[in-house]
Amino acid sequence: MRTRSKLVVLCLVCLSCLRLSAQDGRNALLSLSPFERAIVCIKHFVGLHTWKNYPYVGYGHRLLPGERFTAAITERQADSLLRVDLMKRFASFQRFGKDALLPTVLSYNVGEYRLLGSGKRPKSRLVRKLESGNRDIYREYVSFCRYKGKVLKGPVKRRKVEFALFYIP
8 A cells, every 4th residue: 555655646746736835746646536636636647639640639549531630739628528538438438337447548548449359359368357247457457568568666666656547446
C-alpha cells in the first residue's frame, strides 16, 4: 500500500496541469470519479497532438475514414473526442466489473485488439486472467511497455501510475 501511495503522489507531481501541492493534488485527483481520473491521466501522458502527429489528433485520436478533423482542433473538441473514444473502449471491457477501467485506459494506448485479440492475434494474458477471475494482474499490466522488444522507461512509469490510480483491491 505504501508503494501505491508513492506512485499516486508521483503521478500528482507529474500532473502539472493541477498546479497544486502534492497532498492537495492527491486529494483533488482522488476526489474525481474514476472516469475523470482516467481523462486527466491520459491527457497528461499523451498530450495534445499537433500536425506533426498526423493521423492522430487531439489526445491521441486516430482519424478514421470519413472524419474531417484537423490538427487545429480546439482543446475542448479534443477533450470531447477523448471522452467519446474512452466510453467506446469502456463498453468493450465493462464485463470485467471493477477492473474494467484498467484495460480501458491501457487499450487507449496500445490498442483494443492487442488486448482482446483478433484474427491471428490471441487474447492477451491480462484479459485471460481477468476472464478467469484472477485479479493478480500487476505483472501482465506493466508488461505493456515494450517497443521493438525493448523496455522503455516512460511506458513503465505510465503503467505503474495507471495501476496505482485504477486498481481497486
